[in-house]
Amino acid sequence: MEKVTLGPMPYLSVMPTVLVGANVKGKANYMTVAWATVACMAPPMLCVAINKQRYTAIGIEENKTFSVNIPSAAQVIETDHCGLVSGTHKDKSTVFTSYYGKLKTAPLAKECPVNIECRLYNSVDCGSHLLYVGEIAEIHADKSVLTDGKPDVAKIAPIVYSQATYFGVGKELDKAFSAGKKYHSA
Ligand SMILES: Cc1cc2nc3c(=O)[nH]c(=O)nc-3n(C[C@H](O)[C@H](O)[C@H](O)COP(=O)(O)O)c2cc1C
Numbered sequence: 001m002e003k004v005t006l007g008p009m010p011y012l013s014v015m016p017t018v019l020v021g022a023n024v025k026g027k028a029n030y031m032t033v034a035w036a037t038v039a040c041m042a043p044p045m046l047c048v049a050i051n052k053q054r055y056t057a058i059g060i061e062e063n064k065t066f067s068v069n070i071p072s073a074a075q076v077i078e079t080d081h082c083g084l085v086s087g088t089h090k091d092k093s094t095v096f097t098s099y100y101g102k103l104k105t106a107p108l109a110k111e112c113p114v115n116i117e118c119r120l121y122n123s124v125d126c127g128s129h130l131l132y133v134g135e136i137a138e139i140h141a142d143k144s145v146l147t148d149g150k151p152d153v154a155k156i157a158p159i160v161y162s163q164a165t166y167f168g169v170g171k172e173l174d175k176a177f178s179a180g181k182k183y184h185s186a
Pocket residue numbers: 017029030031032033034035036049050051053054055056057080082083084085086087088161
């Protein structure tokens with residue numbers, strides 16, 4: 001394969017599309033985030049990269065809590081709206097129906113099939129963005145997206161983000177932690 005260099009840029013092949021929720025000045029606000037991943041197993045943690053200009057950052061700093069809501073393909077319009085409009089200029093508290101769980105101050109979007117409550121563990125100032133690391137306090141899931149009590153990606157139908165485009169999840173390729181057993185070195 002012939003390679004060309006593309007220069008340094010914030011790139012990964014695919015990313016998730018989630019909604020980060022935070023209470024800002026007592027009101028729920030949701031922003032779209034693609035720069036998000038799991039950060040630790042024990043204790044369970046995830047992290048989200050939030051630009052310092054975002055209204056959401058004010059709420060995370062204020063309450064030291066935030067939520068990560070996983071929208072399904074059916075919510076692509078509401079999800080993109082939360083990434084186009086800032087809470088600084090427009091109230092986004094009614095885009096989703098908010099409820100609260102264990103942490104009391106992290107708004108959870110009812111219409112999203114999975115809602116994750118996070119307690120702020122740490123933040124890393126990376127430059128334009130703050131990397132917020134959250135300890136997962138609780139996960140709420142619609143019964144309808146579970147198979148044998150576990151979240152089922154086919155039922156959740158999450159939104160995959162890549163290069164300013166939303167995609168659905170593709171077909172299963174093989175089993176992880178198993179496919180590699182077929183490897184035989186020459
Ligand atoms: C698909 C998509 C992904 C985005 N990912 C991020 C992200 O990872 N981090 C970020 O700071 N902004 C991201 N944004 C931009 C924010 O969602 C956008 O600026 C939003 O209006 C911020 O809302 P707020 O000011 O109410 O917090 C993304 C926008 C879209 C449409």
